[in-house]
Structures are given as C-alpha cells and as structure tokens.
Amino acid sequence: MAVTFDLFGTLVDVEYPSDPAETVARELESRGVAVPDDWHVAYGERHVDAPDGAEVPLPAHVAHALGSRGVEVTGNVARHAVVAAFDPDVTRRDGARTAVRDVAESGPVGLLSNCAVPELVSKTLIRAGLRGEFxxxxxxxxxxxxxxxxxxxxxxxxxxxxxxxxxxxxGDDPATDGGVVDVGGRFVDVTETPLTRVAAELEAEL
Structure with missing residues (x-):
C-alpha cells in the first residue's frame, strides 16, 4: 500500500487572490503588457482545446487569452506574471506534518495536487515546512x-x-480526490477522518 496526500485544503490553507484576473492583470501591466479592456471576459473564456481532465498551465491560458485580443507576449512574461500573482500566505494545518510522517512509517507516501500555477506547489511545501517529507x-x-x-x-x-x-x-474533496476509487484505490476524506487519525485508521486495516 502507498498513500498520497492532497495539498491545498488538506495539508495547508492558502490565501488565494480574491480576483485572480485582476491580480494577473496588474502583474502583466507591471511587465509592460497592454492588458485589453475586456480582460476579465478574456480570462474567463476557454482558449486551449485540451482533452477532458487535462491540465492547462495557467501561463499558457493567460498567453492565449491575451493573444485572442491581439496582444502578444514574449519570452516568459506570462509565466512570471502568473507566478507573482499567486504568491500566497501559507498555513500548515494542525497535525499535517505528523500525519505524513506517521503514514510514512508504514510505506511510501506521496503528494498528489491539482495546481495549474508553476512553482506554487514547491513554494507552498517550503513555506509549510513540508519540503522533503514525500x-x-x-x-x-x-x-x-x-x-x-x-x-x-x-x-x-x-x-x-x-x-x-x-x-x-x-483529501478534502470527494469530487476530485475521490476519483482514486475509479482506479481501484481508496479515498480517505479528512472532513470525516481528521489528519490526526489517518495513520491509525490505515494501520488498523493492515
């Protein structure tokens, strides 16, 4: 058996921008990009034709959104703007590190996180004191x-x-984290089984 943990909402809490489109726009403008007047509309549209379930990196979405309005960005401008826009305060949840370490005593332990922002997961792990735990x-x-x-x-x-x-x-979200059951695995919902009880519950089933 191996165990993976979700990150956001499970092991940590983060403060996301209340208006992501506006925050990204400010970072783009600070880098000399002429953000279109209808940026919020463009940001909310789908621009990359990806298969269902595929991740579209946010910098790619931003670059295509700008391109749809005739604004071309060069180099890593979109990436740098997105990374700067999503630079949150991070709070490690009570019992998170202990839960990961206790589970690791019984087998391999990993992290599995949905995240479209480059560098955000690694940055979050550092700020939460969880780097190197997986x-x-x-x-x-x-x-x-x-x-x-x-x-x-x-x-x-x-x-x-x-x-x-x-x-x-x-994890904390049956709609996403619960998808593990479709590959034959098991989902542990931290809204029902607190982090402080996860290791003991899994050990009892071995």
Missing amino acids: DAVTTSIGCGWRKPHPKAFETAADALDVEPARLVHV
Missing part, C-alpha cells in the same frame, strides 16, 4: 492531468512504485 510529488501541471482523471492517480501510483489499486489518497 517520496514523490505529483502535480497536475507536471503530469498533465487533473484529479479526478484516472491518469493523475496512475501517475502518482507509478511514482511510488505501486499499482493504482494499492493507492490510498487522503
């Missing part, structure tokens, strides 16, 4: 698939060298 870190921007798509869980299981059916995923 045998493998799988992100949707890294593997190309968002939970609940099976490929997200299959990638995480492969990184931990187990079959997907041997994967237990700990």
Whole structure:
C-alpha cells in the first residue's frame, strides 16, 4: 500500500487572490503588457482545446487569452506574471506534518495536487515546512492531468512504485480526490477522518 496526500485544503490553507484576473492583470501591466479592456471576459473564456481532465498551465491560458485580443507576449512574461500573482500566505494545518510522517512509517507516501500555477506547489511545501517529507510529488501541471482523471492517480501510483489499486489518497474533496476509487484505490476524506487519525485508521486495516 502507498498513500498520497492532497495539498491545498488538506495539508495547508492558502490565501488565494480574491480576483485572480485582476491580480494577473496588474502583474502583466507591471511587465509592460497592454492588458485589453475586456480582460476579465478574456480570462474567463476557454482558449486551449485540451482533452477532458487535462491540465492547462495557467501561463499558457493567460498567453492565449491575451493573444485572442491581439496582444502578444514574449519570452516568459506570462509565466512570471502568473507566478507573482499567486504568491500566497501559507498555513500548515494542525497535525499535517505528523500525519505524513506517521503514514510514512508504514510505506511510501506521496503528494498528489491539482495546481495549474508553476512553482506554487514547491513554494507552498517550503513555506509549510513540508519540503522533503514525500517520496514523490505529483502535480497536475507536471503530469498533465487533473484529479479526478484516472491518469493523475496512475501517475502518482507509478511514482511510488505501486499499482493504482494499492493507492490510498487522503483529501478534502470527494469530487476530485475521490476519483482514486475509479482506479481501484481508496479515498480517505479528512472532513470525516481528521489528519490526526489517518495513520491509525490505515494501520488498523493492515
């Protein structure tokens, strides 16, 4: 058995921008980009034709949104603007690090997070004091698939060298994290089983 943890809303809480489009716009303007007047509309539109469940990196979305209004950005401008826009305060949840370490005593433990922003997961782990606690870190921007798509869980299981059916995923959202059951694994909902009880519950089933 291997265990993966969700990050945002499970192990940590973060303060996201209340208006992401506006925050990204300010960062673009600070880099000399002429943001179109209808930016909020463009930001909310779909610009990348990706398969269902595939992750579209936010910088790619932003670049295509600008391009749809005739504004071209060069180099890594969109990436730098997005990374700067999503630079949140991070609070590690009570019992998070202990839960990860206790689970790790029984087998491999990983992280599986939906995140379309480059560098955000690694930055969050550092700020939460969780860097180095996982045998493998799988992100949707890294593997190309968002939970609940099976490929997200299959990638995480492969990184931990187990079959997907041997994967237990700990998270806070049945609609996304619960997708592990579709590959034969088990979902542990932290809204029902607190982090402080996760390791003991899993150990009792071994």
